[in-house]
Amino acid sequence: MGRVISFSNQKGGVGKTTTCVNMAAYLAKAGKKVLLIDLDPQGNATTGLGFSKSALKKSVYNVMIDEEPVKENVLATEVEGLFVLPSNIDLAGAEVELVYKKGREKVLRTALEGERARYDFVLIDCPPSLGLLTINALTAADSVIIPIQSEYYAMEGLSQLMNTISLVRRHLNKSLSVEGVVLTMYDGRSLISRQIAAEIGKFFTKKLYEIVIPRNVRLSEAPSHGKPIVLHDPKCMGARAYSALTEEFLKKTEDVKGE
Numbered sequence: 001m002g003r004v005i006s007f008s009n010q011k012g013g014v015g016k017t018t019t020c021v022n023m024a025a026y027l028a029k030a031g032k033k034v035l036l037i038d039l040d041p042q043g044n045a046t047t048g049l050g051f052s053k054s055a056l057k058k059s060v061y062n063v064m065i066d067e068e069p070v071k072e073n074v075l076a077t078e079v080e081g082l083f084v085l086p087s088n089i090d091l092a093g094a095e096v097e098l099v100y101k102k103g104r105e106k107v108l109r110t111a112l113e114g115e116r117a118r119y120d121f122v123l124i125d126c127p128p129s130l131g132l133l134t135i136n137a138l139t140a141a142d143s144v145i146i147p148i149q150s151e152y153y154a155m156e157g158l159s160q161l162m163n164t165i166s167l168v169r170r171h172l173n174k175s176l177s178v179e180g181v182v183l184t185m186y187d188g189r190s191l192i193s194r195q196i197a198a199e200i201g202k203f204f205t206k207k208l209y210e211i212v213i214p215r216n217v218r219l220s221e222a223p224s225h226g227k228p229i230v231l232h233d234p235k236c237m238g239a240r241a242y243s244a245l246t247e248e249f250l251k252k253t254e255d256v257k258g259e
Contacts, residue, residue, distance in 0.1 A: 004142040012128035014149040015184030017224040025228035026246035028081035032120040038087035040127040046086040050226035061090035109140035143179035150193040204234035212247040
């Protein structure tokens with residue numbers, strides 16, 4: 001049974017999609033079969049994996065609103081073992097349409113019931129909001145990875161996200177947990193980056209990953225080429241960081257299994 005992990009932070013521009021896409025790619029490179037679900041109407045994970053949103057006729061919208069099978073809407077990517085359930089412009093209306101659906105918070109979980117066994121990991125890129133799409137992702141997930149930018153406003157809104165996770169755990173998904181917290185856009189020379197890292201470390205104790213993701217030009221330009229960093233520039237500093245982060249994630253996952 002594949003593990004389902006949501007990548008969530010309602011604050012935009014924190015490296016959420018970059019982290020989801022690149023961890024998915026490195027998990028596939030490690031021999032895992034991975035499905036990335038792009039649940040963000042902006043569709044950045046979809047374009048970051050080389051697909052044109054405007055050219056796509058099928059997407060996660062068709063799964064959630066039209067109740068089509070996941071496997072009929074999944075696309076293979078350039079990375080062997082990595083598949084994507086893409087987003088397109090239709091998803092922008094899904095938030096409203098879901099309001100009228102029975103069991104609206106559990107639509108994605110229901111859709112994934114027959115699919116989890118096909119994959120080692122299912123990663124969900126959530127929209128930068130706490131609406132019904134994100135609630136669906138958290139209800140379907142085993143755990144959440146929270147990317148946080150190393151800047152002054154990093155903690156802003158974090159309590160709201162934690163409150164949402166708590167509410168989902170109480171009412172919709174009792175087994176939901178915080179998988180880990182990733183510090184992104186980190187500048188070790190900056191005092192504020194180090195201070196934010198220390199604050200987040202106090203707040204999340206053992207949940208903060210040791211590997212931090214640095215600011216890196218090659219990382220930021222990779223999506224415009226429609227490639228994860230492992231294909232765009234596997235030797236750059238950002239690629240090495242995501243490779244190491246994925247290794248740390250896998251080690252922690254194996255350690256939990258062994259307990």
